[in-house]
Amino acid sequence: MIVVMSVSAVEEDVGQVISAIEARGLSALRMPGGDRVAVGIPSAIPPDMREPLYQILSVLSGVAHVAHVSRPYKLASREFHRADTVVEIKGVRFGGPHIQIMTGPCSVESLDQMQAAAEAARAAGASVLRGGAFKPRTSPYAFQGLQEKGLKILQQVGREHGLLTISEVMQPDLVPLVASHVDILQIGARNMQNFPLLIEVGKSGHPVLLKRGPSATLDEFLLAAEYLLHYNNSKVLLCERGVHPLDRSYARNTLDLNAVPVLKEISHLPVIADPSHGIGISRHVPAMALASVAAGADGIMLEMHPNPRQALSDGAQSLTPGQLQALMPRLRAVAAAIGRSA
Amino acid sequence: MIVVMSVSAVEEDVGQVISAIEARGLSALRMPGGDRVAVGIPSAIPPDMREPLYQILSVLSGVAHVAHVSRPYKLASREFHRADTVVEIKGVRFGGPHIQIMTGPCSVESLDQMQAAAEAARAAGASVLRGGAFKPRTSPYAFQGLQEKGLKILQQVGREHGLLTISEVMQPDLVPLVASHVDILQIGARNMQNFPLLIEVGKSGHPVLLKRGPSATLDEFLLAAEYLLHYNNSKVLLCERGVHPLDRSYARNTLDLNAVPVLKEISHLPVIADPSHGIGISRHVPAMALASVAAGADGIMLEMHPNPRQALSDGAQSLTPGQLQALMPRLRAVAAAIGRSA
Amino acid sequence: MIVVMSVSAVEEDVGQVISAIEARGLSALRMPGGDRVAVGIPSAIPPDMREPLYQILSVLSGVAHVAHVSRPYKLASREFHRADTVVEIKGVRFGGPHIQIMTGPCSVESLDQMQAAAEAARAAGASVLRGGAFKPRTSPYAFQGLQEKGLKILQQVGREHGLLTISEVMQPDLVPLVASHVDILQIGARNMQNFPLLIEVGKSGHPVLLKRGPSATLDEFLLAAEYLLHYNNSKVLLCERGVHPLDRSYARNTLDLNAVPVLKEISHLPVIADPSHGIGISRHVPAMALASVAAGADGIMLEMHPNPRQALSDGAQSLTPGQLQALMPRLRAVAAAIGRSA
């Protein structure tokens, strides 16, 4: 942490800053400069002291501003964990050379629908079947999901087709229920900072895909992952799914593919991209899926519905089985172009 | 809803759109135009049909785009509830001519701290004492709150000083506990779209202050309020607390005061402003509190700590009791300037 | 500037950073830390070296990131110019205790229109008459302004009514023409980083109101002001006019009133607020004008048209003379509440 003093700060102000730092058992380094003085804290700051210290120093007299020089997360950082983490779930490896495809409908609607979806997923070479049972819906009037019944359908169909399953969990007390039915828990974008949920999923140790919130910075995203890791869940997949767009005239979100190479650099965790939510219009999803692979994503989540026109949710962004099938050869060719497989 | 056809749409495309609408028992109105045709749906669309219909029509052949012409919320809208809602809680009225002041520390830290805060709140003429017991913290390493012990301190101190109390609830299963201790539940910005929580707080019927999410549009904000109203909670206060900023060099958030007159026009619910989170720097909070009053807010939430330099959270944005005391005469003068009291 | 080394940086990396700094005649201070080393540059960095040095250090091996510790502007900063700058133009003082009102239509349309506008401006106690002659229009099909004829009308009417005049200049070669007709040049939001224009207006020494760009950070805004000051124009008014909004369903922009107290603190220049563009809907402009005064603005720019329904541009955000007249007593009362006049 660096405390930059104002040009008009007096010696007493600097002394107060140094005292405040030393009072917490840390060392302070005075850096005289041209116009002004800065005070650095060379020692490592204990993580629970980082925020209150920042706050306290910010309001001291003569302080212009306080800058963090290290990142707030540690377990999620590649600095302390150099090697790529490969998350292995029942033999399926996320974060290795093979790019995993996760596909299926937004919502589980019926056994027939899921069986058709699973067949299409298998045919496309996907390894994970998705389907929402507890649905986060912006409007109270929208379809809220089949809940436990939906989980059972998903579980049954996943088993029958040899696919891993993923479904969203929205509240801490339902973590055991959802975890008992699916292979991967999903924490949705709107729950990225639902801390009780993060803690409970962390404690469960169950594999989890964490979606980035729509206005979350990467530090906030990795701090949410840090919650999971801190509570002893090491099977964490990060998922970029689009941030709040400049306007919504042409797309629901802005898929932030910059986040893919950056996250791969600053964290050791696998990174999944979700172009379906990231652009929100089915006819543009293939282009963005290919771009996601090219940018370096370790997995691609694609909404696919046997009959998007009848979907109870997200029909506009869902591929048909035929569209998914048509996309896959190009997707594999792009993967091969960068030395990977899909 | 208006379905705008592409210039190159053929008659068969238009026919399919009309069929899709009529198949759902709605009427369709063909609007021939200069370059293109549009199809309007003049009848009121049942709320649970709004979203799937929009999705289905969006992907039909020849459709350029689909535009909603009505807002997605109804109970929160002033169109169907013309008069201002005044939320009365134990005799304190929110939404009337008197502007209510809600103040206290970010976190309950101790009985002594809360007693000092309550005295300062009373002296300033506040009606509500705030204090967090369950804290949503971006980092797992930050202070997480005193939890139930904190609620008990808040309740005791509120009673002793004749102040209403407010504290955040973060998960559905804790709604009964928090509601048994405080007069107003707070739903934090990061939980604005925590739908299980909204449903549970809705069902409780307990007065609630709902904070706007950091990248929530006003439609999303009012849809979150709609959840509360739909589940039969009529005591809802809206709170603007700042949106994601252009950059964080000089302020934590951008207090969106435009939202105050707009929300007052489109909704009948009281609107509270939170300049402490909205700018995040204590020395600028008074200016933004005055601006919030001038913009028409029905209440002002102000973080105040007996000793901000020792605060376990949000010290940088907390006023001292003296700063709060100094602000109040100006705040009352601004209120008077627009025909209100504070 | 602080160069934060990666945890895995080796001694040679640190040496390279220090050499790169010293090669430019600056001193480097090694700051050993817990996990990593940082290198500070205590000496003042010449302004033209700031950016290339940052760029060069960023790409050196072992560098985690580079952080500026000082702000990039100097002439616009309060640190080197402690006192408020009061810009005096023909006896009208901006930045003193009296809040100046600038009003008039978006575009000069006719002599009659401007005379009616000027009368309303006088009646309201305004000191500046605005009117666009060269109009920046998003669409090539929109009204582009009366150009030189418009300037002449504005000049004549301003003189007749004893009002200062302001009009936008959009290109460097027209600076002399516009400056010969109006008292204050306006640089529009879309031209905030039109550097040739900034240089030309800077050299002219003519009083200028600089609008903040719709996605400009405050550093970028003050750097644009720095151009004006650097080229020897000391008569600079800053203007906050709203930033790009989260969505445009209810307002054209988000008036960022946080910028008012922050700019007043970090810069010595007067700050004007433009609630007309800032919210874009005439019936909400009064609330935001009052909020702007309460937040500490030194002047308020208000679009007003004798007949908004006939306006050739910005009719939806223009007040009528009657609405302006009705606003003024409340605006003066809010000014008085914070110890100022209007």
Next chain:
Amino acid sequence: MIVVMSVSAVEEDVGQVISAIEARGLSALRMPGGDRVAVGIPSAIPPDMREPLYQILSVLSGVAHVAHVSRPYKLASREFHRADTVVEIKGVRFGGPHIQIMTGPCSVESLDQMQAAAEAARAAGASVLRGGAFKPRTSPYAFQGLQEKGLKILQQVGREHGLLTISEVMQPDLVPLVASHVDILQIGARNMQNFPLLIEVGKSGHPVLLKRGPSATLDEFLLAAEYLLHYNNSKVLLCERGVHPLDRSYARNTLDLNAVPVLKEISHLPVIADPSHGIGISRHVPAMALASVAAGADGIMLEMHPNPRQALSDGAQSLTPGQLQALMPRLRAVAAAIGRSA
């Protein structure tokens, strides 16, 4: 255009809306609905009437809101120009199956530097050499470019190496000078809405690459292109170069690749992507260049400098010749994967 009346609008309000529309020679269609009435304008609205009509209708009594149903641009729209526009410049075709590479340094610094850059560009198979001579610099203290001397170097080196050349023009009166030296004019992101410049470049008919502004919506971007087309310049290349990011901790901008497939659908103009500015960190540029190709871009602009550590501007985002060389095989493989060449 659709005028949605408020639920409480009375018959007289509706009549006034219809009169206002018919008074402008347009027809109005009353659409009775469940809760409210809407009024549609089925006829094509002349482009110069679009904005004032919208403004006038917005402020009429009883109007809830007004929605555009058609897009504001016409010449740039694919609706009226179904086929892809291929811009051919001296035999180089933009918008066809071959993806063009544009590369070179941010700024022209010397003849030697440009010759080294041109050799590297040729070796990589690029068709266009870039180099800034008039530089838009955020700070007045930064290097401002070699100006005319720089143009001459660029022209000479381009000719010698058989490369097209591109350089930015920043002010209308310099359009003839820059156009006399380079094959393609560049309009920078900060000048996207510099309307006098757009008009002058439009009139010149000289090939132009138009960069999207950092907070420009796609409608605003295509309206800027519409200026160029309207003033009779048909050789327009669109360029996505990143939008204002959520935060700048890890990247200068957010490359909005969603814009690529969307622009290709709604416009007939070629779309270039600029991953160098789009992410701003040289080591991440290759991943984003590959993603840009996969997303469907017709050309890629890549900053490359013979010695980035000595660059006078943008060193941190410039590739070395070796990095460019290493990228090309993968870039060609991705192009081949989607049926194109590069």
